[in-house]
Amino acid sequence: MIRTQLWASGGGVQSAAIAALIVMGELRPDLAVIVDTGREQSTTWSYMDAVIAPALSAVGVTLHRIYKSQFEERDLYGGVDNSTLLLPAFSTRSGEVGKLSSWCSSYWKREVIKRWANRHHVELVDTWLGISVDEIGRVQKPRSHKWRTRYPLIERGMNRGDCVALVKRMGWPDPPRSSCYMCPNHTAQEWRDIRDNKPADWQAAIAFERDLHRRDPHAFLHHDCVPLDQADLDERNGVLFAHCDSGMCIV
Numbered sequence: 722m723i724r725t726q727l728w729a730s731g732g733g734v735q736s737a738a739i740a741a742l743i744v745m746g747e748l749r750p751d752l753a754v755i756v757d758t759g760r761e762q763s764t765t766w767s768y769m770d771a772v773i774a775p776a777l778s779a780v781g782v783t784l785h786r787i788y789k790s791q792f793e794e795r796d797l798y799g800g801v802d803n804s805t806l807l808l809p810a811f812s813t814r815s816g817e818v819g820k821l822s823s824w825c826s827s828y829w830k831r832e833v834i835k836r837w838a839n840r841h842h843v844e845l846v847d848t849w850l851g852i853s854v855d856e857i858g859r860v861q862k863p864r865s866h867k868w869r870t871r872y873p874l875i876e877r878g879m880n881r882g883d884c885v886a887l888v889k890r891m892g893w894p895d896p897p898r899s900s901c902y903m904c905p906n907h908t909a910q911e912w913r914d915i916r917d918n919k920p921a922d923w924q925a926a927i928a929f930e931r932d933l934h935r936r937d938p939h940a941f942l943h944h945d946c947v948p949l950d951q952a953d954l955d956e957r958n959g960v961l962f963a964h965c966d967s968g969m970c971i972v
């Protein structure tokens with residue numbers, strides 16, 4: 722049986738490179754989709770609307786923007802008793818600083834895409850993810866016969882620099898990093914970028930954390946476990962970048 726080729730765009734540099742390969746005729750997805758979690762950084766959609774979607778449309782490919790809220794009722798909390806925080810937040814609940822898992826990436830993106838794809842009556846699916854060779858540790862084992870994952874950039878031996886160069890060759894502006902504005906996986910540099918260049922996103926992240934503390938005063942967005950607007954965002958106070966579990970975020 723023929724497998725449906727489904728491109729799950731993450732909206733970042735590697736995804737822009739996949740878009741370029743599609744425009745060049747090297748790749749052709751049957752379905753192309755990006756999930757709007759409702760909390761994406763504002764620059765993602767302006768780049769998508771101005772650059773990526775029109776270029777794909779010109780070669781007959783529609784990048785569907787679908788809304789997490791239409792496919793998943795759970796938001797910040799999930800699990801059997803709806804008490805598990807789905808964010809990869811830092812937590813002081815145990816008395817030590819711990820890091821929670823990125824369940825949100827699966828709940829808000831991977832499962833949402835599956836439900837959307839099932840509406841298209843797919844039977845066997847290869848989901849393309851924009852992971853490059855320098856991120857090979859993010860490659861996942863196949864989870865089922867129906868849902869497999871392909872990595873078009875790794876198949877071509879492309880690293881992040883190759884992706885940036887390809888996007889430049891297309892004459893496209895540099896793609897913004899794509900992630901939720903309040904993602905606890907942000908590096909110090911990413912937080913500074915949001916604080917200094919995207920003030921509305923920065924204020925939204927601060928407000929988000931305040932709301933979060935009403936239910937869980939032990940959960941924080943920054944590894945110092947202080948409110949974001951009090952955190953030291955100097956590079957020397959950075960942590961190693963933590964990827965999400967589903968492979969669908971920060972690409």
Ligand code: SF4
Pocket residue numbers: 758808809823825826829899900901903904905906965969970971
């Ligand atoms: S970007 Fe971060 S907060 Fe958003 S879904 Fe991915 S892991 Fe979760």
